[in-house]
Structures are given as C-alpha cells and as structure tokens.
Amino acid sequence: MAEVTKKYSNGEVTVVWKPDQCIHSKLCWTSLASVFDPRKRPWVTIDGADSNTIMAQVDKCPSGALSYYFNEKPKEHKDVDVDTIVEVMKNGPLLVYGNITVKDKEGNETKKNRVTALCRCGASANKPYCDGTHVKIGFKDE
Numbered sequence: 235m236a237e238v239t240k241k242y243s244n245g246e247v248t249v250v251w252k253p254d255q256c257i258h259s260k261l262c263w264t265s266l267a268s269v270f271d272p273r274k275r276p277w278v279t280i281d282g283a284d285s286n287t288i289m290a291q292v293d294k295c296p297s298g299a300l301s302y303y304f305n306e307k308p309k310e311h312k313d314v315d316v317d318t319i320v321e322v323m324k325n326g327p328l329l330v331y332g333n334i335t336v337k338d339k340e341g342n343e344t345k346k347n348r349v350t351a352l353c354r355c356g357a358s359a360n361k362p363y364c365d366g367t368h369v370k371i372g373f374k375d376e
Contacts (some may be wrong), residue, residue, distance in 0.1 A: 242278040247285045249278060249292060249302045256299035266291040325374050327351040327364035336362060 240251045263270035268282035269291070280288070292300045318332035330350045337343050339361075351364040355373035358365045 240276070240278075242276065242280040243305060244280045244285060244288075245305060247289060247302050247304055249280060249288060249300060251278065252299050252301075254299075257296065259296050261294050261296065262291060262300060265294070322354070322375075326368055327354050338362070 237254050242249045263272055269279055269288055271277055289302055292302050321329040323329055330352060333347045334350060335343050335345055352362050353364045355368040357367040357371050
C-alpha cells in the first residue's frame with residue numbers, strides 16, 4: 235500500500251503531512267487551531283498563521299508526521315552550533331577550527347572537524363592540506 239503524503243503551501247513554506255506516521259498527540263491543533271483543525275477538510279489551513287508560527291508548531295510534532303520545507307532558500311542566515319575560526323600561522327598554514335567540508339579539485343568532498351591545516355604557501359604535495367613543505371621552501375609572510 236502506498237504511503238499518503240499531503241502538502242499545504244502558502245508560497246513561502248510548504249507543510250508536509252504523512253498521516254501514516256501520525257500518533258495523534260494533538261499538539262498541532264490544540265496549540266494552533268487556526269491552522270490545524272481535524273474537523274475541517276482540508277484539515278490544514280495554511281493561511282491561518284504566519285510561516286514562523288507554523289514552523290515553530292510543526293517542530294513540536296513528536297512523530298515527524300508533520301514537517302516543512304522552504305519553497306525558496308531562506309533569506310536569513312541561520313547560526314550554526316559550532317563557530318568556525320580561521321587562524322593564520324606566522325610563516326605557515328591556515329588553521330581552520332570547527333566543522334568544515336573541503337572540496338578537492340575533482341569535486342570530492344571530505345568532512346573535517348576540530349583543526350584542519352590548509353596550505354598557504356602553494357607548495358604542498360597534499361593540497362589543499364598543509365604537509366609542512368612551507369618550512370623546507372622557507373615560506374615567509376609578506
């Protein structure tokens with residue numbers, strides 16, 4: 235049997251409902267009845283509140299039966315849990331602290347965390363990573 239998925243959009247955000255996953259906790263409609271009303275058809279009135287209020291309520295769904303996505307990328311940048319810090323080492327590499335994704339010249343991506351040393355001298359045999367060659371070639375900051 236095919237899984238049913240319903241979508242409700244206000245142009246900015248689309249709410250997705252998967253009734254097969256719903257555990258009927260009632261959190262959606264007891265707290266935001268202007269949008270979620272199981273007595274109506276359709277039971278989601280997407281224009282009943284602003285997008286931020288709807289998204290905050292959907293985030294409370296314990297089963298994941300309700301979710302949402304932006305129709306376009308959000309205009310605001312969201313803060314990340316970990317700050318990324320770039321430190322320039324005197325006569326050496328760039329040290330990047332935090333979670334990053336490094337894409338090589340072939341397009342392969344590698345996830346890095348903690349500290350990543352990136353070549354700044356241009357002579358590393360392991361680009362974009364530092365391999366210590368800056369010491370051998372006498373690299374100096376300008």
